[in-house]
Amino acid sequence: MAEVLRGKPVVDAMKEDLTKRVEALKARGITPKLGIIRVGARPDDLFYEGGAKKTCDSIGLAWQVFEYPQDVSQEEFEKAVKAVGDDKEVNGILMFAPLPKHLDEKKIRNLIPVEKDVDCMSLASAGKVFADEATGFPPCTPTACMDILKFYNVPLKGKKVVVLGRSLVVGKPVAMLLLREHATVTICHSRTENLPAVCADAEILVAAVGKAKMVDASYVRPGQVVIDVGINADPDNPGKYCGDVDYASVEPIVAKITPVPGGVGSVTTMVLCKQTIMACEMQNA
Numbered sequence: 001m002a003e004v005l006r007g008k009p010v011v012d013a014m015k016e017d018l019t020k021r022v023e024a025l026k027a028r029g030i031t032p033k034l035g036i037i038r039v040g041a042r043p044d045d046l047f048y049e050g051g052a053k054k055t056c057d058s059i060g061l062a063w064q065v066f067e068y069p070q071d072v073s074q075e076e077f078e079k080a081v082k083a084v085g086d087d088k089e090v091n092g093i094l095m096f097a098p099l100p101k102h103l104d105e106k107k108i109r110n111l112i113p114v115e116k117d118v119d120c121m122s123l124a125s126a127g128k129v130f131a132d133e134a135t136g137f138p139p140c141t142p143t144a145c146m147d148i149l150k151f152y153n154v155p156l157k158g159k160k161v162v163v164l165g166r167s168l169v170v171g172k173p174v175a176m177l178l179l180r181e182h183a184t185v186t187i188c189h190s191r192t193e194n195l196p197a198v199c200a201d202a203e204i205l206v207a208a209v210g211k212a213k214m215v216d217a218s219y220v221r222p223g224q225v226v227i228d229v230g231i232n233a234d235p236d237n238p239g240k241y242c243g244d245v246d247y248a249s250v251e252p253i254v255a256k257i258t259p260v261p262g263g264v265g266s267v268t269t270m271v272l273c274k275q276t277i278m279a280c281e282m283q284n285a
């Protein structure tokens with residue numbers, strides 16, 4: 001039986017720390033605020049937004065939603081994003097992506113000021129993450145993976161870690177954060193040969209592949225730590241979701257594993273709040 005690395009204790013510990021930091025800022029007359037930029041009303045975005053607002057409320061962090069119609073023009077939206085960027089009361093910005101196809105998303109992402117870019121939308125922020133600069137915020141999900149590993153005291157220094165997935169939002173940044181902690185990191189993707197064997201060779205496996213239950217018993221070995229980033233519709237349970245790991249076959253083999261739901265995803269919105277508070281502290285240092 002594996003040790004289950006649940007998100008809740010991680011979130012509870014962060015909540016205690018962050019509530020104190022918000023109180024300290026408020027005592028100085030500063031109310032940290034998250035600005036949420038949303039175009040249209042995609043159910044996934046609304047679901048994440050609802051969770052983010054609830055998490056902000058739970059630690060006393062203010063929030064404001066900046067909502068734009070699905071057919072907002074490039075010019076109008078650019079102006080709006082710049083205005084949120086210039087808004088002195090907004091310390092951190094979350095912008096939902098992908099944006100509608102008629103908008104130039106690359107250009108718009110880069111309008112978010114680095115010091116407020118708490119989910120790493122811009123290339124400047126990504127560059128800072130890759131250069132180990134503390135003034136650049138990594139995306140929230142990779143940070144949540146790191147916070148879970150740290151909370152459960154999983155040693156990283158010198159360890160063989162395989163990251164399955166090379167997206168800019170999860171795979172690449174989590175690899176950089178692991179490297180920062182002196183892990184020996186291999187990044188795998190759809191062209192990797194002998195994928196199950198490469199994954200099974202790892203001491204820590206981070207699955208961020210976006211394929212429901214793809215990582216089965218052939219990808220793991222006893223003693224491994226498995227971090228499952230996936231959020232997929234569960235093909236076996238309509239209306240439910242599951243990870244990239246086939247939990248039922250993997251959990252009996254490995255040493256430690258994050259569940260889905262209740263693992264990485266459950267820590268992500270608290271990380272968004274943490275990075276907004278960090279942004280506010282840095283802006284008011």
Ligand code: NDP
Binds near residue numbers: 171209230231265266
């Ligand atoms: P992407 O689709 O952007 O990237 C998936 C990566 O997996 C790509 O690098 C792709 O390789 C690789 N891949 C796809 N199929 C295979 C395969 N059969 N074998 C090997 N590699 C493969 O996904 P994201 O990185 O955005 O998300 C990954 C997962 O994490 C998803 O389930 C997503 O829902 C979840 N997620 C969870 C979050 C959370 O808060 N918990 C937040 C964000 C995402 P290639 O580059 O070669 O195409």
